[in-house]
Structures are given as C-alpha cells and as structure tokens.
Amino acid sequence: MADLTPTPDRPGLHVSKPSPSAPATASAVCHCGASATATGDTQVRALVEGWSADHGPAHGRK
Ligand SMILES: [Zn+2]
Numbered sequence: 001m002a003d004l005t006p007t008p009d010r011p012g013l014h015v016s017k018p019s020p021s022a023p024a025t026a027s028a029v030c031h032c033g034a035s036a037t038a039t040g041d042t043q044v045r046a047l048v049e050g051w052s053a054d055h056g057p058a059h060g061r062k
Pocket of ligand 1: 031033
C-alpha cells in the first residue's frame with residue numbers, strides 16, 4: 001500500500017477502500033506542493049472533487 005501513496009516525488013491522488021464496510025481513505029500530493037488526506041466516504045469524495053477542480057490535471061487546463 002505504501003507504494004501507492006503519493007509523495008512530492010510522485011504526485012498524484014490515491015483513494016483506498018479496504019472493504020465495503022470500512023471507511024474510504026485518500027491521500028493526494030500535487031506537483032504544486034499542495035497535499036491533503038481524507039478519511040470517510042464523504043470527506044474522500046470532497047477531496048477528490050476539490051482536487052480534480054484545482055490540482056493535478058486541472059493545472060494544465062488553466
Ligand atoms: Zn496543485
């Protein structure tokens with residue numbers, strides 16, 4: 001699992017949901033220096049939406 005965690009050297013967004021009954025977790029590191037983590041389905045969804053809107057591939061669209 002550690003291999004999938006984003007780092008400043010390997011920026012990205014990673015979401016994990018170990019089982020249907022377990023809360024999702026997410027971690028994100030952007031090449032701009034921003035980073036974030038979230039735990040829980042609602043928080044993870046918000047992180048992914050915010051990240052997609054403002055970071056990661058979004059940088060190339062602005
Ligand atoms: Zn960014």
